[in-house]
Amino acid sequence: MLRMDMDDHAAIQAVLAGDKEAYAALVVRHSRRLYRVAFRITGNQADAEDVVQEALPRGYRKLESFESRSDFGTWIYRIAVRCALDRIGGSKVDESSRVAETTNREQNGVQVADREAGPERLLLSGEIRAMQQIAMHGLSPTERTAFMLRHLEDLTTEEIAAAMGIEPSAAKQSVFRAVQKLRLRLATLRVKI
């Protein structure tokens, strides 16, 4: 039977004392949040679930290095962000995937090519969010992650930097570049539509 009554600190102490089952309380308490941020970064449910399955055991193995004064939720969140970042950074863009992009100099913008779903169709079907998802694929993993943490998770620049393991200035620049690129691409798409 899972013991959900323990707070994070007590659960950690119990785990380190040899009670493996105490980690269940931490998993149940934090896995949804990890799933959410993983989904924001990876963009799909399967990858998000994989990230959760990877981040929680990693946190368990590193639990001895966890400082008891810190917040476990923030700590494991950062681990999940890095797992998600590794996942999107490590996987190469497939040429046959639904999105590929080239820069069209004449149009001075980004042209999104999608064999199965063109911009017109996306707009016509009212799938504006899908169009944004397409634009998101033009961002680097760092930019995408920084933007998602800023725009959707409402983290500050310092929190983004800590979660991603980068300098605050780099985090700020990543958000800035992401917004610039997204606006440019979305504007291009609007014109094309």
Next chain:
Amino acid sequence: MKHLSEEEMIAQVYGEGDKTTAKRHLEGCAECSKAYAGLQSDLAEMKFADPPELDAFYGERVWASLSGSLHAYRAPKRKWLGGGVWRGLSYAAACVLLLASAFLGGRLWEQKRAQKAAEISSRQKQQQVVPVPHRERVVVVVLGDHLDRSERLLMELTHADAGSPEMISPLRDEARSLLAANHICRQHARPHDDPELATALDRLDHLLDELANQPGGLDMPTLTRLQNETNAYGLLFEVRVLRSRLPERQAAAAGRTKGGTI
């Protein structure tokens, strides 16, 4: 007027940067205000799909899939003296103990070494001090014997007759025997202590050498010459005087021996 950069506007939208200055500028600058409104609008439009809903038992399912692959931590062993402060103190105490042991060990070793050195020095002193009087006493005894024999030889030489070979031959043999003993006595005699003894032994040595090693044996002229030299130097008299002083030397040597051994 310096307009707001796009970066500053983005920071302003997300509630970061210098809010007061940016807000004041936006209120007074139509151009930036328009750009800012456009940025706000674009960002507001960026609403991404929410993650698919998870069932109520998602956390339990995650744990169920993970628990089998996790190994329980080993229960920490009882820390020596409770760890933390006590462990630090025990380390400090151990260091102090080690230093104290090293210090005491060093002191003991130094003492032992000093004792050994003193013993060796004492032994050396004994070896140096004690044998000298013994040796001196032996020399005095040997010297006494040597002077006795020399006196008898000088007496025989004084009354010797070169014409009777039965007297000459034993004289030469005795001279040869005394010559070796005389060498030893001369080596051990300390001229600075007793110059008379040294002078007498030197003259005796010359005489004994002539007696023992005269080429062609002792003839009348040689014997007469040696008799004359003996008389001229009063060698017999000197030997008798020196022999008469030997008891004093023996007493002095015995006294030094006592002093040395005390």
